[in-house]
Amino acid sequence: MxxxxxxxxxxxxxxxxxxxxxxxxxxxxxxxxxxxxxxxxxxxxxxxxxxxxxxxxxxxxxxxxxxxxxxxxxxxxxxxxxxxxxxxxxxxxNKDIICMLVPGIDSRFAINIINGAKAYLESTNFKLVLMITDANQNKEKDFIRTSLDLGCKGLIIFPSDNQLYNPEILKLSLNKFPTVLVDRKLEGLDISYVASDHFNSAYQATNYLIDKGHTNIGFISPPPKVASSISERILGYEKALSSSVGLRDQHKLMLPHTLEDRISSIKNYLSKNKDISAIICEGGITGLNLIKIIYSMNLTCPNNIELILYDNEFEQYMDFLPCKPIVIEQNPYDIGYQSAKMVFNLINDNSSSENIIVKENIIFDH
Missing domain, CATH: 1.10.10.10 (Winged helix-like DNA-binding domain superfamily/Winged helix DNA-binding domain)
Incomplete structure (x- = not known):
């Protein structure tokens, strides 16, 4: 037996x-x-x-x-x-393994998180096993169960965005299984996480624009979800506006799912909010399309609209862009490194859950 x-x-x-x-x-x-x-x-x-x-x-x-x-x-x-x-x-x-679940490897952000985790574990007796969930919560559930079946000692999970908690993550929390969430925190769960300082980065970026004299500042992002860091960015944006005398109006655009619908909604948003003089927006494809749409409307950056974009996913295109936006850059390598270190400590020390907030950098000049 x-x-x-x-x-x-x-x-x-x-x-x-x-x-x-x-x-x-x-x-x-x-x-x-x-x-x-x-x-x-x-x-x-x-x-x-x-x-x-x-x-x-x-x-x-x-x-x-x-x-x-x-x-x-x-x-x-x-x-x-x-x-x-x-x-x-x-x-x-029989070698000790730590399983890492990520939504995909199609971004520099995810790849650098993986590289950071691998770098830390190279000096330990643990081997990192990578599993791609395709941002699908059902796959995430299956891979968590598979990781446990394989006898892994700990889990690093970059959760998929979803309106509901993944019940398998809830079980991990209740069973005190060594688990660290990446760039997410799930309210109400006693589970460790390593995340960027989303609130303060949005707060500082908004205050920077206010100090430059902008009174109508837009904010474009996907909608906030249970397992999303977006809600913290929105709170930082809202806090900065509410703390400034006379700035109560918020110009938030929560993006739909498909790229085609996103482009259409951004065009409508800019057409209806002609008084906006600055925008904080997620980076990547959305950021690139925002720049393209602004210039297609015979506007320029930063003369008509000053841009601050999250994550420098478009660095390779920077020399070809008509403008160089300010960038809020996360530190994914450090997030991955600290996540692996934390799960290693949870396995060996059987310590209680802890949280690490990694500072983001605002790059004003490229």
Whole structure:
């Protein structure tokens, strides 16, 4: 019987190896399906699929779409045939791992977070296993369960934006499993996080524009969600306006989901708010399109509209832009490094949750 501490992936594989050993002389013996294995071991389908894929890679089984999984009839003794592979795999699986879940790797921000985490863990006995959730909460749930099935010692999670908490993250919090959230904090959950100082960066940026004499300052961003840092930026913007005498009007635009709809909403926003003389906006594609739209309306920056954009995702295009906006730059490498350090400490010290706020830089000149 498998040890309870053995990762579920390995338990499933060992179970299948025994079935193969017992039934290898039966031609085309059919093995349990992914769903059946997941139910039997109370595991995720990903864990069951990983075990089956591993056996298929070793030529112990073959799979026919729509028909099932069968023992390879050419096997004489699977234990002799795969002994060196099993030993090698066991050695690898016995290494301590930390799993890191990120929405994607299509931005410099995410890549630098990953690089920061890897840099810290290189000096430890832990290996970083990266999982891409595609900003999909269902995938995020599956990968959290899979990480636990694999026997990971700790989790670093860059949560997907969603209106509701991921229940798997709630379970991690309740079970005191070593977990660190990246660039997010979930109100009401006792769970560690490392995040940028979103409130103060927006507050300082807005005050900078107020000090320059701007009285109608716009703010463009995706809508705030439960697991989003956007709400803190909005609060910083609102606080700066409310603290300044005579500046009560807020010109917020919460962007729709698709790029086409975002472009349309920005055009309408600028057409209806012709008195706006400065805008704080998220960077990336949205920031680039904002600049393009401003110039298409025969306006210029900063003469007509002064821009402050979040994150320098467009640095490679800077020399080709008609203007050079002020940039609020986060420190993703440090966020990743501090996240890995924090989860390492949680694993080894069994310490209580803690939070780290990483300062952002406002770059006025490029």
């Amino acid at each position: 498998s040890d309870k501490n053995t990762p579920l992936y390995k338990q499933i594989k060992d179970y299948l190896l025994n079935l193969i050993d017992e039934n290898k002389h039966i031609p085309n013996y059919k093995l349990p399906s992914e769903n059946q294995l997941a139910l039997k071991f109370n595991a995720s389908r990903i864990s069951a699929k990983s075990a089956l894929n591993s056996l298929q890679d070793e030529d112990l089984i073959y799979r026919l779409q729509g028909k099932g999984t069968f023992i390879n009839s050419n096997i004489n003794s699977h234990k002799q045939f795969t002994k060196h592979k099993i030993d090698k795999e066991s050695t690898s699986l």
